Amino acid sequence: xxxxxxxxxxxxxxxxxxxxxxxxxxxxxxxxxxxxxxxxxxxxxxxxxxxxxxxxxxxxxxxxxxxxxxxxxxxxxxxxxxxxxxxxxxxxxxxxxxxxxxxxxxxxxxxxxxxxxxxxxxxxxxxxxxxxxxxxxxxxxxxxxxxxxxxxxxxxxxxxxxxxxxxxxxxxxxxxxxxxxxxxxxxxxxxxxxxxxxxxxxxxxxxxxxxxxxxxxxxxxxxxxxxxxxxxxxxxxxxxxxxxxxxxxxxxxxxxxxxxxxxxxxxxxxxxxxxxxxxxxxxxxxxxxxxxxxxxxxxxxxxxxxxxxxxxxxxxxxxxxxxxxxxxxxxxxxxxxxxxxxxxxxxxxxxxxxxxxxxxxxxxxxxxxxxxxxxxxxxxxxxxxxxxxxxxxxxxxxxxxxxxxxxxxxxxxxxxxxxxxxxxxxxxxxxxxxxxxxxxxxxxxxxxxxxxxxxxxxxxxxxxxxxxxxxxxxxxxxxxxxxxxxxxxxxxxxxxxxxxxxxxxxxxxxxxxxxxxxxxxxxxxxxxxxxxxxxxxxxxxxxxxxxx
Numbered sequence: 001x002x003x004x005x006x007x008x009x010x011x012x013x014x015x016x017x018x019x020x021x022x023x024x025x026x027x028x029x030x031x032x033x034x035x036x037x038x039x040x041x042x043x044x045x046x047x048x049x050x051x052x053x054x055x056x057x058x059x060x061x062x063x064x065x066x067x068x069x070x071x072x073x074x075x076x077x078x079x080x081x082x083x084x085x086x087x088x089x090x091x092x093x094x095x096x097x098x099x100x101x102x103x104x105x106x107x108x109x110x111x112x113x114x115x116x117x118x119x120x121x122x123x124x125x126x127x128x129x130x131x132x133x134x135x136x137x138x139x140x141x142x143x144x145x146x147x148x149x150x151x152x153x154x155x156x157x158x159x160x161x162x163x164x165x166x167x168x169x170x171x172x173x174x175x176x177x178x179x180x181x182x183x184x185x186x187x188x189x190x191x192x193x194x195x196x197x198x199x200x201x202x203x204x205x206x207x208x209x210x211x212x213x214x215x216x217x218x219x220x221x222x223x224x225x226x227x228x229x230x231x232x233x234x235x236x237x238x239x240x241x242x243x244x245x246x247x248x249x250x251x252x253x254x255x256x257x258x259x260x261x262x263x264x265x266x267x268x269x270x271x272x273x274x275x276x277x278x279x280x281x282x283x284x285x286x287x288x289x290x291x292x293x294x295x296x297x298x299x300x301x302x303x304x305x306x307x308x309x310x311x312x313x314x315x316x317x318x319x320x321x322x323x324x325x326x327x328x329x330x331x332x333x334x335x336x337x338x339x340x341x342x343x344x345x346x347x348x349x350x351x352x353x354x355x356x357x358x359x360x361x362x363x364x365x366x367x368x369x370x371x372x373x374x375x376x377x378x379x380x381x382x383x384x385x386x387x388x389x390x391x392x393x394x395x396x397x398x399x400x401x402x403x404x405x406x407x408x409x410x411x412x413x414x415x416x417x418x419x420x421x422x423x424x425x426x427x428x429x430x431x432x433x434x435x436x437x438x439x440x441x442x443x444x445x446x447x448x449x450x451x452x453x454x455x456x457x458x459x460x461x462x463x464x465x466x467x468x469x470x471x472x473x474x475x476x477x478x479x480x481x482x483x484x485x486x487x488x489x490x491x492x493x494x495x496x497x498x499x500x501x502x503x504x505x506x507x508x509x510x511x512x513x514x515x516x517x518x519x520x521x522x523x524x525x526x527x528x529x530x531x532x533x534x535x536x537x538x539x540x541x542x543x544x545x546x547x548x
Contacts, residue, residue, distance in 0.1 A: 037450040051069065053069045062432065067123060123209075141161050144178065145175055217262070233292060256315060262318055267299075269298055274289055324338040336390075347409075387417055390427065404431065446467055477533075484528055489535070499540070502514075502533065505531060505532040
């Protein structure tokens with residue numbers, strides 16, 4: 001039974017109802033029992049799970065993001081000597097200079113400087129495709145598929161560079177007579193080694209730095225058709241990974257190599273060659289799977305090849321995006337519910353993905369299984385690109401908060417959102433709630449403990465102990481689109497009584513609610529719909545040794 005002091009705590013926390021209509025507060029919300037056990041499932045949370053791709057110095061500092069990555073399609077063709085990139089299929093295959101004032105198009109020294117200024121560890125992508133962008137006289141643009149050279153095309157860059165076509169004839173067929181030298185220049189491991197050697201001079205021997213083996217090589221034929229029109233064979237990626245890793249480690253013995261940076265579910269199973277073949281012939285009998293990987297999925301086969309070659313990668317990395325429209329700005333109920341549900345793709349062995357994937361993913365346990373079975377057990381695992389979309393929506397914020405909690409609970413080593421959310425957006429504030437909710441550097445705890453909920457698709461919760469002040473931190477996420485949650489926290493192996501400090505993200509505002517107390521190892525709160533609430537329990541009194 002909840003005593004009078006607990007009831008007063010509930011009343012204090014119920015100020016959250018001001019974010020809802022009077023009718024919503026009058027309705028009786030469903031009861032949700034959350035059990036937190038400080039003695040169960042204890043393990044450290046890697047701080048590197050709170051990373052972002054292409055974070056500016058200000059964003060990195062404000063989010064206390066410990067790691068940031070320069071990656072994506074353009075990084076595959078980055079020419080470090082010219083500070084130029086080719087945009088590939090993303091934008092008419094144009095080779096252009098990297099603008100100095102655009103954070104998401106920095107791949108060289110400016111990126112490293114911004115990362116270090118923001119207090120983050122930089123992850124730099126090293127191209128392996130064998131070509132990088134070149135520029136015309138006076139650093140002018142070049143087109144891989146010039147209309148003047150190759151004739152009319154299906155589309156062209158009417159805004160910036162009308163001569164740049166999309167590499168397809170008016171009827172949509174690919175242009176087969178393209179010359180990769182039109183807008184790009186050959187690259188080599190030796191050239192990239194020189195780049196790494198120059199980057200290494202910017203660091204001390206004690207600094208941590210990561211080098212990534214390209215970006216999504218099984219999509220080279222799709223994104224970088226101008227220089228790699230045939231999908232990459234499994235053996236090509238395996239061999240290049242070994243070759244470029246040796247070049248990196250020779251130039252920077254303290255650097256850590258990350259790979260294979262593959263793109264998603266199909267990219268885990270099939271090489272680029274097989275993916276390209278499969279679009280015409282289906283995936284029942286794919287050449288690389290039958291003749292090179294001998295029936296084994298492509299990514300674990302890569303790991304096995306790399307293990308046989310020594311220890312070329314130090315971190316095993318993949319990318320993942322949900323496939324039911326979540327990676328969008330849509331706030332339709334269908335997409336919103338999919339965002340709430342599909343985070344289970346990362347951990348739940350009983351959840352079958354409802355998109356075209358149509359399979360159990362359980363990605364983090366799968367990654368751990370693959371490195372333990374095919375590479376070196378205990379190798380760090382990373383999601384260097386992920387996003388559930390909805391950056392400007394509270395539904396996106398609840399999904400992001402859920403993801404960060406999952407990363408910590410499931411022992412992921414590194415994660416980076418694609419890309420850093422814009423300051424002021426709900427997703428940005430969800431990340432900030434974990435890392436710097438009070439603008440004084442305080443956040444979620446560093447030691448994960450057990451938090452169980454009856455239905456994680458409706459209300460999820462994560463708990464951790466914070467070393468700085470001994471607080472137990474509990475993040476509760478009400479994902480429900482239109483319903484409040486009447487939450488009771490039942491605490492085990494924590495003191496029975498204590499002070500409660502509460503910070504809540506609701507309606508795109510982080511608010512410090514009135515402080516209160518919990519008693520008898522229980523805490524009650526009414527949480528508005530689509531909110532993220534951080535409870536900081538500052539315990540006093542007798543320690544509870546059992547569940548209430």
